[in-house]
Amino acid sequence: MGPPRPERAVTDLSWVADVEFAAAHIRRRVLAHTLAHGGGYMSQACSAAELLATLYLHVLQLPPVGLPILPQPFAGVPGRGNRAYRTGAYFNGTPGPQHDRFFLSPAHYALVVYATLVECGRMDPAGLEQFNLDGSSVEMIGAEHSPGMEVMAGSLGQAVSVAAGVAMARRRRGDRGRAVVMLSDGEFQIGQTWEALQAMAFHRLDNMLVYADCNGQQCDGAIDRVMRIEPLRARLEAFGCRVAQVDAHDAKALAAPATWRPDGRPLVVLAQSDPCRGLEPLRANAPKLHYLRLQSDAERARYRAALEAMRHGEGP
């Protein structure tokens, strides 16, 4: 599992540099967007840039995306009469039995996924300009029809259950592809998440791969101050999961567990992340990191300087 994409020249670890390059650009795109709009889900880009870049550029076995790669306008909600409807999984390509399927659970990471799609050539950069505009499918909280999304996940805790159903369906069908879910660590406070993990272990869904962005943050502040989830690794293992704990900013470490031979247990990768990674000014906002709202001229100037530094490749 997880060899370099076919179109890439197979030269040892060149993909790692690609991931690092893409991750830096994901942060830069999200920061530019946040500055332009006075706010954004910035810390999610800081914590998950390498994670999403590793998934899209290396771990996920996805077919090429079709054309066009410019997001189309909102085409209505699913329903019997709506023939124009399609999910945002379009941007992940039309999957065959051997391909993986990606499910984003924390739908407010949408902008980070959109930036990732741009970086891996799956979405036209102009798509980002449609973000949160009326009539656009590039929604602020990703919906089923938003680029890269396959299911309705805004109500946290549901996507992992849906993905587990997909994983069981695919196993019954004999597909080799996996169901790969990205979770946020706050979702380990939700009962349904544990219901899903319990069922995944019971039904031996080892064709599932769950990556959790463990940035220690949630809407009200630091997770430890809102509702403790530790000892997370021990809890997951007690539920029958196979657990890897890795540095969320190390592409090789992120990718390694995806190559493990399935052993009957669902695999959960706890990606320990820094919610301010690559953007030092953000540290001043702790513990309120969930959404960055730029309030003063001085603040805007600090972030503009950080963006300039990123553009000149000096690092923030």
Next chain:
Amino acid sequence: MQVCTKVHAANLVRWAADKPRVLVLSADLTSSCEADAFRDAYPDRFVSMGIAEQNMVSFAAGLAREGWMPLVHTFAVFICRRAYDQVAMSVAYANAPVKLIGFLPGITTPGGASHQAIDDVALMRQLPNMTVLEPGDATEVESVLDVMAAVPGPVYVRMLRGEVPRLFPADQPLCLDQPRVLSEGDDLSVFSTGICTEEALKAVAFLQARGLGVTHLHLSTLKPCTHPSVRAALERPRLGCISMENHLRTGGLGTVLAEAMADAGLGKRLVRLGLDDTFAHGGSRGYLMREHGLDAAALLRAASTLVGRPLHASPGELAAARTVALHSAARVEAL
């Protein structure tokens, strides 16, 4: 009148025999939801989910999205209350063909308020893309699965278990959005669903014996409800309409009819029988039907209100319902 036992249990096994894409999901209530015979007949198509309905509903959505037909079996309260967000977002939004089979509707269980789904029709009817079906006898319990399977989206079935009477001939199946016209007359119109139809039949026979013309519709599809016979029956009676349902008197059949009346601009009285803004409690079905005005005697009281004179029956006068001869489909259309 024939009373049948465990109709769904046997029917499900028979029905699913040639449908390999049908899976049954259960949350630790497999025998209680008459899915045990299916489990024993097709163990590889039975998916045990434990006491975890929220996961079960979203999980079923994943299966349905991949081309399987999951039949979620549990008590109606757990589908509609415990897992409502999951039903709304994982299932209804996606228009995923998950079939939700909810048992113990209304006061059909002595299990008390925690087990009695008195609000399920209201909750499910509200959801875009959702179809709501409520069988009222053994024939409909047997035929509801075909109707449910033919709907390309999510379906909620308010299912009956245990002893179920056969009110309608076995060769006259439940049809989507096709009310059964059980009698016709110009004075009153009675609309009933589920277990209330058996009671309504007794009361209507009594009213007819007293010289009143009564139109009686049994509705087994609560959403959609567009058949012209409904509007015709709302429009027709000289004295008014009565609805009768094993549910709160808000949000269910009575509300469906009131909305249809308002949409059509019909100025008719509508007496809505059902639980009146109250939870119920543990007790026998007969006791609870009397207490909450869901029995034949309650329908006579409602009719008295509309007719303007007392219509009291002694218990003996309310004959037991019998298998009713139905009008043909053509007559239904003609009403």
